[in-house]
Amino acid sequence: MLQEISERTLRQFVRGGTWPGLAREIAWRAVRATESDYARLNALTSLVEAKLAHALDSLDDAVERVCVAAAEDHLRNWPHDREGAETIAVLEGQEEAIQVLSCVYVDVLEWTIGVIRPDQPRNGRPGSGRLGSRRSDAKISTSDLPAPVSQWLTTRFVDYGWPRRGAA
Numbered sequence: 035m036l037q038e039i040s041e042r043t044l045r046q047f048v049r050g051g052t053w054p055g056l057a058r059e060i061a062w063r064a065v066r067a068t069e070s071d072y073a074r075l076n077a078l079t080s081l082v083e084a085k086l087a088h089a090l091d092s093l094d095d096a097v098e099r100v101c102v103a104a105a106e107d108h109l110r111n112w113p114h115d116r117e118g119a120e121t122i123a124v125l126e127g128q129e130e131a132i133q134v135l136s137c138v139y140v141d142v143l144e145w146t147i148g149v150i151r152p153d154q155p156r157n158g159r160p161g162s163g164r165l166g167s168r169r170s171d172a173k174i175s176t177s178d179l180p181a182p183v184s185q186w187l188t189t190r191f192v193d194y195g196w197p198r199r200g201a202a
Contacts, residue, residue, distance in 0.1 A: 039131060040097055042128070054083060057083035058079045085146070089141065093135070100126050
């Protein structure tokens, strides 16, 4: 089940494209953001693809933690509703996967920009998920990201399941 959640979410995340296509998109955005030479694109794409693969090693673990916690929480309140617990675990796992992938996208983009322009100061620590100033006249913000990634970073997901007993 966990592997299926991760795979389905990855397919959704690449938005009809491919894994190498996603790496090329990130490399292209970094080149564009730094006003670098586009001749670097192929070499950067290879680096980005490797960085993405390394960053995603923890995706299954993150999804598993959330799925288990969601199912256990549901079963504490409704001990006989195993189907409901499984459904909530899948939904929560998908949302966690989307959040992790969105953060990975931003972190890898930030890292790639740092590879291109290591001398420029960063406006946030690596892995912070905050993109800062890379050129003297521009900032990369969520509006510069693909719309789905930007939306997934800023969306607050709903709590699934029945309201808790005693909650008003």
